[in-house]
Amino acid sequence: MGRAPCCDKANVKKGPWSPEEDMKLKSYIEQHGTGGNWIALPQKIGLKRCGKSCRLRWLNYLRPNIKHGDFSEEEDKIICSLYVSIGSRWSIIAAQLPGRTDNDIKNYWNTRLKKKLFGKHYEKQQQQLVRRGRKIKSGIGNSMAIVFDNQGIYNNNNNQSPFLPKLSPALNSPPPPPYANYQPLQFHSNSFSNTAGVIDDLRRTDSVLQFGMDGASCQPVTSTHVGELEKVVYSNTPSFDDGLQFSCDNNGLNLMNDLDWGEMSSLISAPLYPSMII
């Protein structure tokens, strides 16, 4: 049995809010607050709206100091850098931008910023892939859709976004054997420093990312070492089903546990991410 609905669906109004409804909700909340109970609010005011709808309307439109309209260059940068590091956690991103709502930022990202950042080429490729009905694997966390394509590689190297880190020199030259036929992938973080060792087995098992280095078997990764992963990663196994495997250079990783795949994936910068269609 499903969960009970939060309101009587048959008796609530849906769709756009009228100015009268806005006024009722706004003036009530300004005078009395929400009372800590959105569900009860519409009845008190005499609005035929779901409590959730009232909450959304207030948060996204009616509450004071909401900023609408164009985003500044500075805001763009904040959104992009946060998206790259934490993915689509809009409420967290919105918390860094006073006056902006998560819904606004989400819409802005989906309709404009993504294109601005990734370019038209990326959009077109996505559309073509969908049209061709090819299988797109996008399961890396919830943040970035990664499409594997062993023919038409998307490479943003010559048109790189100012919001993303520069490619490491290694990405501009062919990968060394035995990865000559593999596609370079990139992890990035602000805290790269020295490099040491080689990760030769990196895989996801359930929600835990694991890798082994210098011939050692897979072990879980600690989040404290995430930032130390080296930039260049070569994919050799386009299989998400039983673990995505990479080989890569790394950076002094040794203690490993409790890094979930979402955290890891947030370190992957999609525009630089050549991929393979399976």
Add this chain to the structure above:
DNA sequence: AAGTAGGTCAACCGCTTTAAT
């Protein structure tokens, strides 16, 4: 001028998390 395609954004849906009991 009319029809169509694409873009935008407010609002909804349903799942997850949190808080109260």
Add this chain to the structure above:
DNA sequence: TATTAAAGCGGTTGACCTACT
């Protein structure tokens, strides 16, 4: 500690608008 309901959240939808043919 378990259960329940509300709040929070992100993905998706669809109405409206604009640009293009």
